[in-house]
Amino acid sequence: MSRTYIAAALRREVIERAGSCCEYCRTRADDRALDFAIDHVIAEKHGGLTQADNLCLSCYWCNSYKGSDLSSVDWEADSAIVPLFNPRSQVWNDHFQLIGVRLVGVTAHDRVPIALLRLNAVERLKERELLLMLGTYPCLSASQ
Numbered sequence: 001m002s003r004t005y006i007a008a009a010l011r012r013e014v015i016e017r018a019g020s021c022c023e024y025c026r027t028r029a030d031d032r033a034l035d036f037a038i039d040h041v042i043a044e045k046h047g048g049l050t051q052a053d054n055l056c057l058s059c060y061w062c063n064s065y066k067g068s069d070l071s072s073v074d075w076e077a078d079s080a081i082v083p084l085f086n087p088r089s090q091v092w093n094d095h096f097q098l099i100g101v102r103l104v105g106v107t108a109h110d111r112v113p114i115a116l117l118r119l120n121a122v123e124r125l126k127e128r129e130l131l132l133m134l135g136t137y138p139c140l141s142a143s144q
Contacts (some may be wrong), residue, residue: 004050006038014038018057021139023087025062025103025119028139031131034060041088043068056087061124065117072116074109082112098138101128 006014015036020029022036029036039058042048045068058066066084074080085095095110096103103119105111114120131137 004040004044006050006055010050010052010055011038013052014055014057017052019140021057022059022062023056023092024058024066024085024113024117025124026092026138026140027059027127027131028136029057029059031127031134031136031139032059036060037063039063039066040068041086042070046070053088062117062119069116072112074112076111077108080109082109084116085110085113101125101132 015029015038020036021027022029023039037058037060039056039062040048040050041054041056044050048054069084071081071083074082085092095106096114097106098104102125103114105114118124128137
């Protein structure tokens with residue numbers, strides 16, 4: 001699979017706008033050993049363009065779990081198909097809250113991205129606990 005070239009200026013714009021934070025899980029790039037990726041919110045295979053309003057900064061784990069998905073199934077709501085959180089058109093704090101070390105959806109549909117991105121997997125909870133103790137979680141974007 002070929003990767004789309006993203007110009008350095010556009011890459012910098014996305015990183016600066018995100019404040020070097022994963023726009024899905026709110027972890028700082030400085031707190032992760034693996035590089036962050038510039039993610040197409042709407043994947044190119046679904047017609048998404050390589051432009052600022054369709055790009056976000058994503059950690060390795062969130063990017064891997066999201067892939068090119070636009071939605072997922074909410075098994076608790078009669079198998080409803082629910083669109084995923086879109087950091088370009090939605091505000092993170094309107095959809096997620098931190099309770100202890102767990103991320104919890106504000107609305108019933110917010111549980112879908114939490115499940116799909118495995119935001120409360122054991123290893124992520126342990127990492128979040130450490131980052132909370134260090135005072136570096138949650139990371140805030142430049143626009144917050």
